[in-house]
Amino acid sequence: MERMEPVEFGDAPTPGGDADRPVLVTGGTGTLGRRVVRRLLEEERAVRVLSRRPRPAGDREPYDWATGDLSTGEGIDAAVAGVGTIVHCATTVGRGDVAATRRLVDAARRSGGEPHLVYISIVGIDRVPFVYYRAKSAAERIVEGAGLPWSVLRATQFHDLIAGIVDAQRMLPVALAFGGVCFQPVDAGEVADRLAALAVGGPAGRVPDMGGPQVRDHRELTRTTLRARGRRRPVLPLRLPGAVFRAFREGGHLAPDRAVGRVTYDEYLAARTPTGG
Ligand SMILES: NC(=O)c1ccc[n+]([C@@H]2O[C@H](COP(=O)([O-])OP(=O)(O)OC[C@H]3O[C@@H](n4cnc5c(N)ncnc54)[C@H](OP(=O)(O)O)[C@@H]3O)[C@@H](O)[C@H]2O)c1
Known part of the structure; x- marks a missing residue:
């Protein structure tokens, strides 16, 4: 695959933002959100993290903490009070993200x-009829129609998700991979850079999609992950019927013309596996 010229991650279109008011990061404890929090603190922005849990004892990081639950609404008015920007990274299972x-x-x-x-949001949510993606589409429309300033970024799957699928099967004698499906994994840290730039830079509307640097077959990604983990087992392709997996096989979730991420999956694995790649 030919690599695109990488974009600058700090190129949000309208400089400005609201430097005096805190940025609320929902899902600020998650894979993406905690990286967004880190980036914003590096930019010396005041940050408030939303989590369903109380602040962990001993957490001395220089952010505020709001305990609240987006599934019930508890604590959410207090969490948003006084903020100038909300970076919404929280996610629930199934269709829960709409409500x-x-x-x-x-x-x-x-x-x-x-x-x-x-x-x-996620690349291809309007091409792949997956229930979670339908919820993401509906959530995008809620954000865009809120009557508030907004920015939406769609990204491909994070490296962590691809590795997580393999790790979740560690007790099995085989590893299952989606047959005929490719992924274009992207580094969550690079996506966080982009989101933090959008948060600092002011409303930009729907910005160009962000895909990882390589489109790779899922079986091959699974083998690569097993090798990096020092695990030996056969990789079996799982070919699932139905419109959802057909759309995945057709690459509806890929953005090969937006391969702007720089960190490859192999680099991600090597940085996290003591035995290297
Ligand atoms: N993973 C991917 O490959 C990928 C790719 C593209 C886009 N995205 C999008 O990126 C976002 C973040 O994904 P992620 O993988 O970083 O998620 P994640 O690691 O699973 O984190 C989910 C976060 O949501 C919070 N959360 C869950 N339920 C909540 C509730 N009811 N109220 C408040 N907070 C709640 C959790 O916080 P607590 O547990 O502390 O409450 C946690 O911080 C999602 O919108 C996802 O669709 C993900």
Whole structure:
């Protein structure tokens, strides 16, 4: 695959943002969100993390902590109070993100502070009829129609997800991979860079998609992961019927013309596996 010229991650279109008010990061404890929090702190922005859990004892990081639940609405008005930007990285299973996003947006509107909504979405959600992707599409529409300033970035699957699928099968004598499906994994840290730039830079609307540097067959990615982990087992292709997997096989979730991520999957594995790649 030919590699595109990488984009600058700090190239948000309208400089500005709201430097005096904190940035709320929902899902600030998750794979992506905790990296966004780190980037924003490096930019010396005031950050508030939303989590369902209380702040861990001994956490001395220089952010505020809001305990709240987007599935019930508990604590959400307090979490959004006074913020200038909300980076929405929290996600629930299935279709839960629709109601969760609506609760967040309603609270943001009630706050009266007109915060900038920055939402992370997924490449191809309108091409692959997966129930989670349908929820992401609906959540995008809620963000875009909220009457608040907004930015939406779609990314391909994170390296962590590809590795996680393999690691979740560690007790099995074989490893299953989606037959005929390719992925274009991207580094969550690079996506976090882009989101943090959008949060600092002001509303940009729907920005260009962000894909990883390589499109690779899932069986081959699975073998690579097993090798890096020092595990030996056969990789069996799982060929699933139905429209969802047909769309995945057709590459509806890929963005080969937006292969702007720089960190390859092999580099990601090597950085996290003591035995290297
Ligand atoms: N993973 C990928 O490959 C990928 C690719 C493209 C886009 N995305 C998108 O990126 C976003 C982040 O994904 P991720 O992989 O970083 O997720 P993740 O690691 O699973 O983290 C999920 C986060 O959501 C929070 N959360 C869950 N339920 C919540 C609730 N009811 N109320 C408040 N917070 C709640 C969790 O916080 P607590 O547990 O602390 O409450 C956690 O911080 C998602 O929107 C996802 O669709 C992911």
